[in-house]
Amino acid sequence: MTSTAAPLDLLLLPTWLVPVEPAGVVLKEHGLGIRDGRIAFIGPRAAALKLAANEVRELPGMLLSPGLINAHGHAAMSLFRGLADDLPLMTWLEKHIWPAEAKWVDEAFVRDGTDLAIAEQLKGGITCFSDMYFYPKVASDCVHNSGMRAQIAIPILDFPIPGASTPDEAIRQGVELFGDLKHHPRIKITFGPHAPYTVCDENLEKIRIIAEELDASIHMHVHETAFEVQQAVEKTGERPLARLGRLGLLGPRFQAVHMTQISEDDLALLVESNTSIIHCPESNLKLASGFCPVERLWQAGVNVAIGTDGAASNNDLDLLGETRTAAMLAKAVAGSATALDAHRALRMATLNGARAMGLESEIGSLEVGKAADIVAFDLSGLAQQPIYDPVSQLIYATGRDCVKHLWVAGKQLLDDRQLTRMDEQQLTATAIAWGQRISGHSE
Structure with a gap:
């Protein structure tokens, strides 16, 4: 990919990138570029940094995987x-x-x-x-x-x-x-x-x-x-x-x-x-x-x-x-x-x-051309150390509270563990109100 192309909307620079396809691969110090809701670039960090991008996010200690x-x-x-x-x-x-x-x-x-x-x-x-x-x-x-x-x-x-x-x-x-x-x-x-x-x-x-x-x-x-x-x-x-x-x-x-x-x-x-x-x-x-x-x-x-x-x-x-x-x-x-x-x-x-679901050409792996449905897991915490195989740490030593950021079709829906489009306090209050109604009437 050459830098003459339109700038990336977003360039993500994690410590590890796990594409899932090809199987069993962990890419270290690679970048992933998103343009128009799709993955437009995956390559070594040095090559990624030469690309024009509207936003660059450094993600140290994080593993990027398909959503x-x-x-x-x-x-x-x-x-x-x-x-x-x-x-x-x-x-x-x-x-x-x-x-x-x-x-x-x-x-x-x-x-x-x-x-x-x-x-x-x-x-x-x-x-x-x-x-x-x-x-x-x-x-x-x-x-x-x-x-x-x-x-x-x-x-x-x-x-x-x-x-x-x-x-x-x-x-x-x-x-x-x-x-x-x-x-x-x-x-x-x-x-x-x-x-x-x-x-x-x-x-x-x-x-x-x-x-x-x-x-x-x-x-x-x-x-x-x-x-x-x-x-x-x-x-x-x-x-x-x-x-x-x-x-x-x-x-x-x-x-x-x-x-x-x-x-x-x-x-x-x-x-x-x-x-x-x-x-x-x-x-x-x-x-x-x-x-x-x-x-x-x-x-x-x-x-x-x-x-x-x-x-x-x-x-x-x-x-x-x-x-x-x-x-x-x-x-x-x-x-x-x-x-x-x-x-x-x-x-x-x-x-x-x-x-x-018949969606394998669209989602499920990090490949150029697919929709940018991506999650960043933070593996920098005490309970994940030391890291020999980041995928093993993700599956066997990591909880969902390590989910840091998330994008669907290139739109960020979770930013530093905060929902960007939904009101968590309101959702919690509504759920509590339903629980009170249901338990109050179930006697």
């Missing part, structure tokens, strides 16, 4: 954080969460809960998240206003839900929202049939046909527990994943969330269809749902991304912490200390998430 991608969650459920802890999945859902949703969830709840989740995620280094919750148009508006990037999955169940009294109405709203936002630079609409046990074949067929017509993705909870699989086999003689395969839903645009139960036949189906898996280790641990065999999937060539799930079952939206848990758990499940090393764990939290 983290939270590939599964229910953003507005942040307002139910801690409401029904330490319960099994179906008790938690049927006796607590579904009744609370029926009572409290409306457009205001979704707006305030989604804003809270967006702010928490930005402060944790997340630049893009997948959301699957009611009133998806409201969530889209929140994302649009925040400057963040998101995949919004339209929730579809066989029974009435907040905002849609029938599955057909939910699908119709989804198609409309898809049309309205198909050219949005930061929002992607997908279809979100809830789970195999809440959506019948007829509705899954409708979703498949529409998703194919629109070239849209499908995001669904699948094989979350052994009980779910066992119940399906007892009722129909067929495992849920096999049923989805028979109905033609599996494929590169299908995102299977959880997948704690994987037989040899399931694995063959996943590989053959090129389906992505979204791994949510902490939610699965907390609800005792089981363990996704990440290393086995990875070695078979399956794309595995990572999600926090909702704050009602996690209880935070901390993708860096989630990735650390995933790396540790993968080793225990595989019985191998070499399973899911730190570099692959970071890839799972970035480029693999982008690939699952």
Whole structure:
């Protein structure tokens, strides 16, 4: 790149730059230049300093990486954080969460809960998240206003839900929202049939046909527990994943969330269809749902991304912490200390998430031409010393409080740990007010 080009909008000069693609690379004393919301330059510091730039930011002791991608969650459920802890999945859902949703969830709840989740995620280094919750148009508006990037999955169940009294109405709203936002630079609409046990074949067929017509993705909870699989086999003689395969839903645009139960036949189906898996280790641990065999999937060539799930079952939206848990758990499940090393764990939290959402040409790695979705982690603190491998320190020794700066499409949304577009005090006050209302009326 020559200096005759237009000046860079911003030149970042960190101690380490981890592009994620190519894999396993750490660039020391390199610069990254941003122009018009995209990465325009990556090269040695000396070459970077010769370029004209409107702003230069020195980032000593910091590691620059692609923004983290939270590939599964229910953003507005942040307002139910801690409401029904330490319960099994179906008790938690049927006796607590579904009744609370029926009572409290409306457009205001979704707006305030989604804003809270967006702010928490930005402060944790997340630049893009997948959301699957009611009133998806409201969530889209929140994302649009925040400057963040998101995949919004339209929730579809066989029974009435907040905002849609029938599955057909939910699908119709989804198609409309898809049309309205198909050219949005930061929002992607997908279809979100809830789970195999809440959506019948007829509705899954409708979703498949529409998703194919629109070239849209499908995001669904699948094989979350052994009980779910066992119940399906007892009722129909067929495992849920096999049923989805028979109905033609599996494929590169299908995102299977959880997948704690994987037989040899399931694995063959996943590989053959090129389906992505979204791994949510902490939610699965907390609800005792089981363990996704990440290393086995990875070695078979399956794309595995990572999600926090909702704050009602996690209880935070901390993708860096989630990735650390995933790396540790993968080793225990595989019985191998070499399973899911730190570099692959970071890839799972970035480029693999982008690939699952069909956004790998746009985000997920630091490459010239891609959108400037970038996070700066401060590794200068006491707890990160000494540094032999900065990626190992990031995954195994660093918390999300080390997230210092964050950019989405070149716009800085977090500056020295301060949100630039959102009022943290106001968000906190609103969340407290919701908590008081919900707890006061739940007696």
